[in-house]
Amino acid sequence: MALVKKGVSRQDAHEEIRVLSHQASASVKLEGKHNDLIERIRATPFFEPIIGELDALLDPSTFTGRAPQQVEKFCGPEGDVEKALAKYRAEGIEEKVGDIIL
Incomplete structure (x- = not known):
């Protein structure tokens, strides 16, 4: 985009990315x-207009949206979890999941 x-x-x-991804896939497989x-992509002149932006475009944090805030709200100290x-803690019931005691 x-x-x-x-x-x-x-x-x-789309076609340029498709061709390069098939080449990369074949190299792996x-x-x-x-x-x-x-x-x-960096070596293909077609992508020259965005090469300077590529690192920012590939930053995983730009794909998470509001997920960090939603997790904090859901799992935080006052969250739904x-x-x-x-009610289970009030009854003295605890469950161990992995290394976490609920």
Whole structure:
């Protein structure tokens, strides 16, 4: 989509990524190499308009949306999980899940 914002056809961008991803996939599956898709993108002139933005575009934190806040609200000290467990704790019932005692 970053390429589209720069005036590149969405279909052309998709095709370039598809071709490179198939090449990278074949390299992994047939040659046992690591997935070098990002390196292939960086080396392809087609992607020149966004090369400077690539690291930011690939930052995983930009794909999480409100998940961190939602988890904190749900699992935090006043969250739904604590409220649901409160009645069991009041009855002296605790359960160990992994290394966590509920």
